[in-house]
Amino acid sequence: MVTKVQKVNPEDFSKEELKEACDILKNGGLVAFPTETVYGLGGDALNPFAASKIYKAKGRPSDNPLIVHIADMEDLYKVADGITENGLKLAKTFWPGPLTLIFKKKEIVPSSVTGGLLTVAVRMPAHAVARELIRQSGVYIAAPSANISGRPSPVRAEHVIEDLDGRIDMVIDGGSAGIGIESSIVDVSGADPVILRPGYITKAMLEKVAESVYTDPVIESRVIRKDIAAKAPGMKYRHYAPKGELVIVEGDIQKVTAKINMLAEEKEKKGCKTAVIATNETKDKYKCSIVKSIGSRKHEASIAAGLYDILREMDYLGAQYIYSESFDNDILGGAVMNRMIKAAAYHIVQA
Ligand code: AMP
Ligand code: MG
Numbered sequence: 001m002v003t004k005v006q007k008v009n010p011e012d013f014s015k016e017e018l019k020e021a022c023d024i025l026k027n028g029g030l031v032a033f034p035t036e037t038v039y040g041l042g043g044d045a046l047n048p049f050a051a052s053k054i055y056k057a058k059g060r061p062s063d064n065p066l067i068v069h070i071a072d073m074e075d076l077y078k079v080a081d082g083i084t085e086n087g088l089k090l091a092k093t094f095w096p097g098p099l100t101l102i103f104k105k106k107e108i109v110p111s112s113v114t115g116g117l118l119t120v121a122v123r124m125p126a127h128a129v130a131r132e133l134i135r136q137s138g139v140y141i142a143a144p145s146a147n148i149s150g151r152p153s154p155v156r157a158e159h160v161i162e163d164l165d166g167r168i169d170m171v172i173d174g175g176s177a178g179i180g181i182e183s184s185i186v187d188v189s190g191a192d193p194v195i196l197r198p199g200y201i202t203k204a205m206l207e208k209v210a211e212s213v214y215t216d217p218v219i220e221s222r223v224i225r226k227d228i229a230a231k232a233p234g235m236k237y238r239h240y241a242p243k244g245e246l247v248i249v250e251g252d253i254q255k256v257t258a259k260i261n262m263l264a265e266e267k268e269k270k271g272c273k274t275a276v277i278a279t280n281e282t283k284d285k286y287k288c289s290i291v292k293s294i295g296s297r298k299h300e301a302s303i304a305a306g307l308y309d310i311l312r313e314m315d316y317l318g319a320q321y322i323y324s325e326s327f328d329n330d331i332l333g334g335a336v337m338n339r340m341i342k343a344a345a346y347h348i349v350q351a
Helices: 015-026 048-058 073-079 085-094 128-137 157-164 203-207 253-269 300-316 333-343
Strands: 004-007 031-033 040-044 067-069 099-105 119-123 170-173 184-187 194-197 245-250 274-278 290-293 321-325 348-350
Touching: 004 015, 015 031, 015 040, 015 128, 015 170, 031 128, 031 157, 040 048, 040 067, 073 085, 073 099, 073 119, 085 099, 157 170, 157 300, 245 253, 245 333, 253 274, 253 321, 274 300, 290 300, 300 333
Parallel strands: 004 170, 031 170, 067 119, 099 184, 245 321, 245 348, 274 290, 274 321
Antiparallel strands: 031 040, 099 119, 184 194
């Protein structure tokens, strides 16, 4: 299969430019497209064959359900059942936007899309191209992140091509995805909302709309919790990982720099390709031959946006060992560290 790349300017595009992509979706094919979080790999959510193609293209375990993307509020009632008061309030407040909500599913949603679960994950993206694609094709789009399973999520069309060239029908290249980390996932199928994956929409933001918001204990854990099952099945897999071994070093920043310099020197002396993930503020403090900045500590959104780019860059550089500072600060820190810790397979060192 030849994967077509279609360039589209999200600020200025015509319906005509998305026609071929819409035809592919209507006919059960796969189209990767930009959203405001990361690039998604889309197929018709009500067509079980399209869903099975998504799993195959990504090499994704079939018990890891897909998020159904909709363009308008009335679509929610077509796929979700028993919509709770909190669910509706959160949807009305944060949609379109980077929030995925879990509801009881309607019969028409194939169980292959929900990984056999009786619930369905729904999101209304804010990205102009994503919304037009859903509206114009007339299909709800099941879309996980458009990467090979286990790899860092794609934030540019080039990342999608790297992973999925020849495996999908089309990639719509709309430039960089804005936020750079996946949507927050909140289970609203019960009375009280439960955060299953942290993201740009934080607990504090949710609490302004709904009382008693809980966080699934698995995502707050800094060690592998074999005693409790992850409620978002995807959270149990090793994820977002670069090919090299990633270690996170935590603590007072001066001690962190010293510790990373020591660890990196040990590996470089052994002749191993070693890299450091730093910030604009600290990058000059390292002696390692490869030092990359993820973003600025003064603009934490830049750290979220830089995360997957830098993890992929580590692969281009052939880094065998990667030492990273911790970014557990402010508002987005929880969401960034949730991904970093999984990418590091829970390998955290105290400085
Ligand atoms: P991705 O789009 O690749 O970020 O993956 C979608 C995420 O949504 C995975 O972590 C899934 O486990 C999660 N998810 C999808 N549907 C459900 C559901 N019905 N219940 C809980 N988590 C879900
Ligand atoms: Mg993913």
